[in-house]
Amino acid sequence: MSVYRRSIWVFHLNTGSCNACDIEILDVLTPYHDVERFGIKLVASPRHADALLLTGPITKESLPKVIDALLAVPEPKLVIAIGSCTCGGGIWYDTYSTLGGLNELYRVLKEEYGIPEPPTVKVPGCPPRPEAIIYGVALALGIVKQKYSTTKVRVE
Amino acid sequence: MVDVVKTLYEVLGGKILRHEVIRDGVVIDVRPEDLVSVVKGITEGLGGIYTVVVGVDGRGIDNTYHSIYVFSLDELKTYVLIRVRLSPEDPKVESITPIVKGANWGEREVRDLLGIEVLGHPDPRTLILPDGWPSNTYPLRKDFSYCERPRLDNPGSNYVPQRSEEVVALPYGPYHPLLHEPEYFELHVKGETVVDVEYRGFHVHRGxxxxxxxxxxxxxxxxxxxxxxxxxxxxxxxxxxxxxxxxxxxxxxxxxxxxxxxxxxxxxxxxxxxxxxxxxxxxxxxxxxxxxxxxxxxxxxxxxxxxxxxxxxxxxxxxxxxxxxxxxxxxxxxxxxxxxxxxxxxxxxxxxxxxxxxxxxxxxxxxxxxxxxxxxxxxxxxxxxxxxxxxxxxxxxxxxxxxxxxxxxxxxxxxxxxxxxxxxxxxxxxxxxxxxxxxxxxxxxxxxxxxxxxxxxxxxxxxxxxxxxxxxxxxxxxxxxxxxxxxxxxYNNIPALKVMLHECPLSDAPLTIASIDPCFSCTDRLVVVDVLTGRKFRVDLRTLARRGKL
Missing domain, CATH: 1.10.645.10 (Cytochrome-c3 Hydrogenase, chain B)
Structure with a gap:
């Protein structure tokens, strides 16, 4: 996971979230939590970014813009999905105007653009606490180890 | 409440078919053809301020569509809800936007989501649904299932902003460093001065x-x-x-x-x-x-x-x-x-x-x-x-x-x-x-x-x-x-930006937009799609990166 050794610059992309995750992201950047001390910086253009912070369930209207932004991030890129909506669609997983989360976005990317999944860190929570967001980024940087492991179970 | 009802009857006379007092408001039923004159009576005679337009698919209640216009009577400390009932086969209602500017979005929303046709509305564009949403599909009708996902035709084709020799259209959004939410403003700029603004929001419509x-x-x-x-x-x-x-x-x-x-x-x-x-x-x-x-x-x-x-x-x-x-x-x-x-x-x-x-x-x-x-x-x-x-x-x-x-x-x-x-x-x-x-x-x-x-x-x-x-x-x-x-x-504040941004220097535009503290996720609660009639509407980041050199 740790393709980056030093500071990462992030671009924040709201894909239809309710703002709660977004204000927690801003919170992380302001003096109380101050992640700039780790070299994490919010930038204004995806072309300057190493990682994309996605919030929201990805609405149909924002989909083409999200794909454009994702393509604009130079390789090697990283996606950090913040909030339950992005991770799995949340309550919107099957509503009429959303895609229902990150997995659907990756499916669209693979089927229509032939792009493989970028490395992804998911930070669930509604909204996740600032500490959780910092932990997620630290995980991406390889500073901390993941606390759990998963096994896939197939249900017949 | 008795006073309120009495005043309403004094101002509106026989146009009220029926009234019902609810907590914090009065509902009055009027005929669709009387709507415009009733709204005039409320705004001019009683100082009512526009609050919201609600469309209801009432086919499960009394087999009609309802369109409800709510006005706040601040002096009498109550809301008045004007309800018109419309035919279930072909719902049509006269527009009140020419006399109440604020109702512009409300009426377009009713048209988009419930298919109630608004006659004489100055703006025929879609407001809420995403680009390419199929016609005759109205998500808030009761026969539309919440998990239905119609296929969009041709989403995201290229959009070319309007321009003339003097007036330049400057895209502001949908992902702009100063906006934390995805919304698109098109600022029409003459020299350094903003002369008009177009808004295409509803990226956060989640249903x-x-x-x-x-x-x-x-x-x-x-x-x-x-x-x-x-x-x-x-x-x-x-x-x-x-x-x-x-x-x-x-x-x-x-x-x-x-x-x-x-x-x-x-x-x-x-x-x-x-x-x-x-x-x-x-x-x-x-x-x-x-x-x-x-x-x-x-x-x-x-x-x-x-x-x-x-x-x-x-x-x-x-x-x-x-x-x-x-x-x-x-x-x-x-x-x-x-x-x-x-x-x-x-x-x-x-x-x-x-x-x-x-x-x-x-x-x-x-x-x-x-x-x-x-x-x-x-x-x-x-x-x-x-x-x-x-x-x-x-x-x-x-x-x-x-x-x-x-x-x-x-x-x-x-x-x-x-x-x-x-x-x-x-x-x-x-x-x-x-x-x-x-x-x-x-x-x-x-x-x-x-x-x-x-x-x-x-x-x-x-x-x-x-x-x-x-x-x-x-x-x-x-x-x-x-x-x-x-x-x-x-929802009520964003349309007023048109007035605030008029003749405003470009450098003050972001501040003015921020000054109403716009909260787009609230505003967009419904669905996400928007189309300008006749032209496809979408701005990609490439256009955005070229801003100022259109």
Whole structure:
């Protein structure tokens, strides 16, 4: 996971979230939590970014813009999905105007653009606490180890 | 209420077919052909200010479509709901936008989502649904399933902004460093001056109303209502609960009302501090941004203390609250607020003494009082234009009757007055919390019998940090809501940007847009798609990167 050794610059992309995750992201950047001390910086253009912070369930209207932004991030890129909506669609997983989360976005990317999944860190929570967001980024940087492991179970 | 009904009959005469008094409002039935003259009577004769247009697929109730126009009569302290019933095969209604500018979006929304044709509407474009949404598919009709996902035709084809030799269209958004949410403004610029603005929002339309009407039960909706907006979510939550309580005639215990008011005020403090920070950031005054957010952090801790979580509190249910406050936490609240007030005092003094900040704010983004009334703007935007409108005073709810507070009003109509309104409100909120804590009564926090009868109407307004938030509810069968309509404050404020940005220098445009504290996730609750007739509408980042060189 740790393709980056030093500071990462992030671009924040709201894909239809309710703002709660977004204000927690801003919170992380302001003096109380101050992640700039780790070299994490919010930038204004995806072309300057190493990682994309996605919030929201990805609405149909924002989909083409999200794909454009994702393509604009130079390789090697990283996606950090913040909030339950992005991770799995949340309550919107099957509503009429959303895609229902990150997995659907990756499916669209693979089927229509032939792009493989970028490395992804998911930070669930509604909204996740600032500490959780910092932990997620630290995980991406390889500073901390993941606390759990998963096994896939197939249900017949 | 008797007076209100009497006045209505005096002004409108025989045009009222039937009236019904509900809690916090009066519903009058009129014939569709009388609608325009009735609206004229309400706005000109009684000083009614436009609030919302609600469309209802009433085919399950009386086999008609309803279109309900709500006006707030601030002097009489009530809402009046004008209802017209339309034929189920071919619903058509005359537009009121030519006389009430604010109804523009409301009527387009009714057309998009329910297929009620609005005759004589000046703007034929789609407002809410995503580009390429199939025609004759209306998501809020009852025969449309909430999980249906129609295939969009041709989403995201290239959009070329309009331009002429003199006027250049400048895209601002949808992902702009200064906007934290995806919204698109097209600023028409002549030299350095903005002459017009086009808005294409609704990127955050998630279909909440449909979800609430189809899949959830009464007491599940409050939790989703809180996810309408992450900043002022508790407002929606309270507003929904009050609407259902009004419909069902439930009496909420006093302690629960106090707790609601307390949390609402805590939310207002955090939201205003957040806005002050963002406003400083937009001005390029990042020191102010960092300080505002530093002061805000203890307020978040305070919310956690009272409700158990920093955001999306989840403590409200129909009939009361789920979580009580104890004496320990109240003591801490008082202590924290005292410190917040000290620091805030210092911050505000420094902010308003920075010459550059004051000069940028004064005289920019003017919204005259007459336009403010016509667009029906709410909250600090209205109060910054000399309109004394505050739901806490005009339509008292929760425990606000028990507290005495001042409603700050400034009549300079510029960005500075909108900032000062918010600055003053934080002090008022702190004082309200202190007063409520002193008076906090003991007793139960949940009403005993919570029964909701079917097909009753409820209407409720709550003063959000951004202005008046209203919810309209028709109760339904099987513990479900038949119709749930949300009108967030920014919904009324954003159209007024057209006036504020007119003749405004380009460099002041971002600040002016920020000055109404737009909350797009509230505004867009419904679906996401938007089409300009005849031309495909979408801006990619490449266009954005070329800004200024179109």
């Amino acid at each position: 909440i109303e449909k979800l609430g009407e189809s899949r959830l039960t009464y007491n599940q909706v409050p939790f989703v209502a809180e996810r309408i907006c992450g900043i002022c979510g508790f407002v929606h939550n309270v507003c929904y609960c009050q609407a259902v309580e009004n419909a069902a005639g439930i009496e909420v215990p006093e302690r629960a009302l106090y707790i609601r008011s307390l949390v609402l005020e805590v939310e207002r403090i955090h939201s205003h501090l957040l806005w002050l920070g963002v406003a400083c950031h937009v001005l390029g005054f990042d020191t102010g941004f960092m300080h505002a957010w530093r002061i805000r952090e203890p307020v978040m801790y305070l919310a956690e203390l009272l409700t158990g979580s920093r955001k999306t509190y989840g403590i409200n249910l129909v009939g009361g609250v789920r979580r009580d406050v104890n004496r320990d936490s109240i003591e801490k609240v008082v202590k924290i607020l005292k410190k917040v007030k000290e620091e805030y005092d210092h911050f505000v003094k420094s902010l308003t003494s920075v010459k550059e900040v004051v000069k940028r704010l004064e005289g920019s983004g003017i919204l005259p009082k007459s336009e403010a009334i016509s667009y029906g703007v709410v909250g600090p935007t209205a109060r910054g234009s000399g309109l004394k409108r505050d739901v806490r005073v005009d339509h008292p709810y929760a425990a606000y009757k028990e507290a005495s507070f001042r409603v700050p009003v400034y009549s300079e109509c510029d960005n500075m007055s909108r900032l000062l309104v918010r600055v003053d409100e934080v002090y008022e909120s702190i004082s309200i919390i202190d007063q409520l804590i002193d008076k906090l009564p003991s007793g139960p926090i949940m009403a005993e019998d919570v029964e909701v009868p079917e097909f009753r109407e409820g209407f409720s307004g709550v003063e959000a940090p951004r202005g008046e938030d209203v919810h309209y509810v028709i109760t339904g069968r099987f513990s479900k809501v038949y119709r749930w309509k949300v009108r967030a404050p920014s």
